[in-house]
Amino acid sequence: MSIPADEAFGALAVPTVYFLGAGPGDPALMTRRGTDLLAAAPLVVSDPTVHDGILDAYAGAEVERMDSTELGQAATTRGRKLAGLAREHGSVVRLVPHDGVLFSATTDEAAAVRRQGVDFEIVPGVGVAASAAAYAGAPVTTNRVRSIRLVEAGEQSHIDVSKHRNTGHVINGERDDVIDALNALLGDGWDEDTPVLLTTEVSTIAQLTLETTFGLAPGRLREEVPERTRVTMFFGQGVEQHAELDWFESRPLFGWRVLIPRTKEQGRSTARELSELGAIGTIVPTIAIQPPRTPTQMERAIQGLVNGDYQWVGLTSVNAVRAVREWFEEFGLDARALAGVRVAAVGGPTAEALEDWGVTPDLVPSGEHSARGLVEDWPDRDPLIDPGGRVLLPRADIATEVLFEGLEERGWEVHDVTAYRTVRAAPPPAPVRDSIKSGDFDAVLFTSSSTVRNLVGIAGKPPSSTVVCAIGPATAQTAQEHGLDVDVLADEANLGSLISGLVGYAVKKRTEDLAEGRAPLRPSQMRPLKKR
Structure with a gap:
């Protein structure tokens, strides 16, 4: 929802710089005040380490963006230039990592802004200690640990570290600074066997948590964490609870990249469901929806309804619902025109699309959500109750005949009308095509034979390392005809069952790897290998 500028920034048009903490990385953790400011901002200045996803999620396309490095190296210089930008634009949002206050130059920039006679506001975000502790499963306080120390990483970190056994510690900084801090602690007499947790890219699917010791940590950081990556380090009694509190990275599809060859409208709900399981879904439309070549049939059908x-x-x-709704709107009608007509939906998403339109379906399959399942639950025609006995099926030009024939067998007179056409979509951008063919995606969800044919046609065939999931036998057969090995076949012909099948596959593979003493790897991390 777009927030009016006077509500987000206040009714008085006073030049103001808003210092906004971005949180750890996940856009969903942005504060409500923060989302309002970003939505209404004429200009956003952000640090290079702030995730672009936050700006993409909340800043409008028309919002001007600027990298903070363009303002200079010194905090006072940046503050002075921010004040000038605020006078020019009316307001500026200065987006900084994490809470935006601790171990940050925010206060120095704000003081420089004030010296220029420009107002400022500091809006804190979710802090590094709390977010890293929550997402890594590392409590920094317990019933025995009554205090914590937040320390900036570097060679002098050991000076600020307490040796009191009831103190927890959080050290934060770039990888090499954390290594320097570890070496300084070891040089100050800390036992090299002291347990430590190291976590990076907190709250994102790239998060990595290393459970190790002081002695081994420097080597593991050099081997497993890229240079200049921000690292949060925990040590103290709370670290012992990591195994039982590791909820984020232990999600069944954590870190998986899943290809969703569906329309954007259909794919959004799938991507949301995958994100709850730890994966990121990438939607690649394989079909485009167009009106029928001859609209006369549909015009008569709407009149008949x-x-x-x-x-x-x-x-x-869902596309059929959208097509009928658009036809109604073209004739100046709304959902009330369906009064007296019983409405059947093939499954949950179609029913949801109807309810969004204000229509509650009278029939949704109790079993398989498919044309076959709909036929099984559809009542036989009773001439006394339904003397007309007519059913309208507005569908795509490539729909199957299962429903048409099944309803005729039940005594209904079926009018099968093309409401829309499906055509092959344009190819996705070159980087996406390259990712598909090179195996960057861990899995692909095929929900129909046409999604298989069209994806291969517009983007190429995924390699053998990509887990291929098919919603039913017909879709699986089409995949095999295109040279793809099907790894997951849904138990039921619906998307929920398809995703559950992928989860089962991932859990089984992880369990096998752990049982054999191997570090669990995602399919994309095994690209050089053939699938078993």
Whole structure:
């Protein structure tokens, strides 16, 4: 929702710089005040370490963006230039990592802004200690640990570290600075066997947590963490609880990149469900929806619905709902025109699309969410109750005949009308095509035979390392015809079952790796190898 500028920034048009903590990285952790400011900001100045996803999620396309390095190296210089930008634009949002206050130059920049006679506001974000502790499963306080020390990483870190056994410690900084801190602590007499947790890219799917010791940590950081990466280090009694509190990285699809060859509208809900399981879904539209070549049939069908010529209308996809709704709107009608007509939906997403339109479906399959499942639950026609006995099926030009034939067998007169056409979508951008063919995606979810044919046609065939998931036997057969080995076949012909199958595959593979003493790897990390 767009927030009016006067609500986000206040009614008085006073030049102001808003210092906004971005949180650890996940856009969902941005504060409400922060999202309002970003939505209404004419200019956002951000540090290079702030994730672009936050700006993409909350800053409008028209918002001007600037890298803070363009303002100079010194905090006072940046503050002076921020004040000038605020006078020019009316307001500026200065986006900084984490809470934006601790171990940050925010206060120095703010003081420089004030010296220029410009107002400022500091809006803190989720802090590094709390977010890293929560997402790494490392409590920094317990019933025995009553205090914590937050320390900036570097050669002098050991000076600020307490040796009191009831103190927890959080040291934060770039990889090499954390290594310097570890070496300084070892030189100050700390036992090399002291347990320590090191975590990076907190709250994102790139998060990595290393459970190790002081002695081994420097080597592991050099081997497993890229240079200049921010690292948060925990040590103290709370570290012992990591195994039982590791919830984020232990999600079944953590870090997986999953390809979703569906339309953007259909793919969004799938991507949301995958994100709850730890994966990131990338939508690649394989079909485009277009009006029928000859609209006359659909025009007559809409007129028949309004006149009461049909007792039922059966909708077999979200696209069918959208097409009927658009036809209604073109004629100046709304959902009330369906009064007296019973409405059937092939499954949950189609039912949700109807409810968004204000229509509660009278029939949704109790079993398999498919045309076959809809036929099984559809009532036989009773001539006394349904003397007309007509059913309208507005569908795509490539729909199957299962529903049409099944309803005719039940005594209904079926009018099968093309409401929209599906055509192959344009190829995705070159980087996406390269990622598909090189195996950067861990899995692909095929929900129909057309998604298989079209994806291969517009983007190329995924390699053998990519886990291929098919929603049903027909889709699996099409995948095999295109040279793909199917790893996951959904138990039921619906998306929930397809995702559950992928989760089962991932959990089984992880369990096997751990049982054999191997570090669990995602399919994309095994690209040079053939799938077993």
